[in-house]
């Protein structure tokens with residue numbers, strides 16, 4: 001999904017990306033990326049660990065490695081030498097790697113060993129998959145737009161359109177279905193309980209969102225029992241395509257102005273939620289200027 005090669009090989013931009021990424025995750029950047037004579041030092045970040053009675057600052061030595069162009073894993077011999085000395089030298093508690101590929105088995109073993117021997121308190125590796133998982137979720141779209149403009153066009157990460165995020169969860173298990181849209185092996189649907197009268201009227205009684213399979217079965221059975229009718233369904237990933245999204249909105253508008261289609265209050269409310277939630281993926285990013293303009297329009301009641 002995200003092509004990490006969009007960031008040039010030199011590594012400096014990767015370090016800036018890593019800084020912005022960790023900042024977005026809530027880490028405090030103590031020293032920004034710095035290529036000093038000490039070589040090994042990339043960045044120091046801290047996080048506040050909140051206990052019930054006591055809070056503590058945890059300091060990470062962050063190493064950023066951009067091997068996406070060579071497609072090589074980050075290993076302990078060439079890329080990450082002297083881990084312990086580096087962590088101790090900067091009074092850090094733990095070691096963190098931000099990698100555009102993965103950590104080699106040898107590096108993982110080495111870190112595991114350092115932790116088990118209590119030489120370092122903790123280690124954490126953000127590899128390309130883990131970073132990608134974060135980038136498609138709410139709050140990271142600006143970062144994708146800035147550092148991966150080409151990937152942004154096809155991925156369209158979730159972003160804020162209105163003032164508040166509009167969620168789209170499975171009505172049975174609560175799973176975030178917007179996030180699920182990015183995973184190929186998982187799919188979700190929207191379904192409506194509809195009753196067809198003999199005089200040709202369609203009553204759309206209720207609408208639900210669900211994971212395909214078990215959750216859908218449970219919801220369908222619930223609808224059948226409640227309304228004694230069947231459900232129509234459509235794939236959420238289809239409606240999330242710009243052309244289908246427009247078709248979906250148009251067909252609802254057509255039905256609302258057609259006396260043969262009668263939407264219940266609940267069903268219409270769900271349809272509105274669906275459109276607002278999906279627009280956070282389908283629409284392009286709102287620019288700061290547009291956000292400002294929207295606020296002034298709201299202020300003057302336009």
Ligand SMILES: [Zn+2]
Pocket residue numbers: 170171172173174175210211215
């Ligand atoms: Zn579910």
